[in-house]
Amino acid sequence: MNPHTLIVVTGPTGVGKTAAAIALAQRLGCDIINADSRQIYRQLPIGTAAPSREEQALVRHHFVGFKDVAEAYSAAQFESDVLALLPSLWQQSSRVVMCGGSMLYIDAVCRGIDQMPDIAPAIRQAVKEKLRDEGLAALQEELRELDPAYWSQVDLKNPSRVQHAVEVCRQTGVPFSTLRTGCAKPRPFDIVKVCLNVEREQLFDRINHRVLRMMDEGLEAEAQAMYPLRHLNALNTVGYKEMFAYFDGLMDRETAIARIQKNTRVYAKKQLTWHKKDDTMNWCRPEDLLATVDNLLSLRVMESAAEPPAP
C-alpha cells in the first residue's frame, strides 16, 4: 500500500464539484489540484466557473489560471505537471484532492498517456492544410499508407483523430499505432475516484441557472475581451464560441445564451457517459462526498490490513 492517496473528485459540469472538493480538502487539510482543462487559463474565470478568490483563500489550489490562453497545453503536459508537483504536496499531507471535469486530464494523471513526440509546427500546419485543401479522404488515404493498423481501427470519419495520427506518423517516421501501448503506467500513490452526480433534471436545472448567473457576472465582457483571440484552441469552449457567434451577428443574444445552456448540458452528458465506463469510479451525491470518501479510505485501510505482510 502506498503511503499517499490522490482523491479524484469529478462529475458533470455544474454538479457542484468545486464546493464539495473544498469542503473535503479542508477536512483533510490538503491542497486541491485543478483538473479542468479550461480553468487552467487565467482569462476565463467566469465562463469556466473557476474557483473564486474567496474559495481559493480557503484551500490552496494548483493549476487554476496558471496559463495564458495563447499558451498551448495538453493532457500530456498536465500529466507531467501534476506528477512533478505531487512530491511537494505529499510532504504536507498524505492525501491530495484533485478536482475537475476534464476526463482526459484525469485519465492522464491516473493512468498516464503514451509517450508521443511534440509535433513540429510546420507538420501540424501542413496536415491541417491538406485536410482543408484535399479533404478528409486524402488524409485517410495517407493514414492508410503510413499506418494501416491504425487506419483499420480509427474512426475515419473523425477528422481530429485522422489528423493527429498522420501528424505523429510524419513527425516520427513510424506508424502511430506502434507508439500506442494502451497500458496504464504505475503510480507511486493510491487513487480513489469519486464522481458526483444528481438526478438529470436537477443537473440540467443547475446548468441552466448557472449559465444565466455567468451572464450576470459578466461572461459577455469576458468573451468580448477574448474575441480577437477567438481562433485559439483555448477559446473553442462552450460559453465563448457561442458568444463569438453572437458578436459576429450569426445569432442573437438570447439564442447564444440558449445555445450555451444546451451545449453545457450536452457536455455534462458526455462526461457522465465517459465515467460510466470506469469500474474504478465511485459515485455519490455532492453532499455525501465527505462521508463517501471517509468510507472509501477506511475501506482501503481494512483491505490493506488484511493483506499478508510483505516478506
Added chain:
RNA sequence: GGUCGGUUGGAUGAGUGGUUUAGUCAUCGGUCUGCAAAACCGGGCACAGCGGUUCGAAUCCGCUACCGACCU
C-alpha cells in the same frame, strides 16, 4: 345554420401518389490515450379518426371530431 381554411414525431415546421416522411429545437444512447468544455457516431408507433379510390396514400375523395376565419 352556412362557407372557407387547418389538423404532421416531445416542440416547431417543410413536403410529396410509390423502397429512407426534410430541417430546426428538445431529448436519449454511444466512441474517444495528445488541441478533449475538442472531435465524431447513432436512436426514437409522426402525418386527427373512420371509410373509400388506387397495384400503392400521409399525399386524392367522403364522413366524423377538434381548431380558426368569415357569413346569416
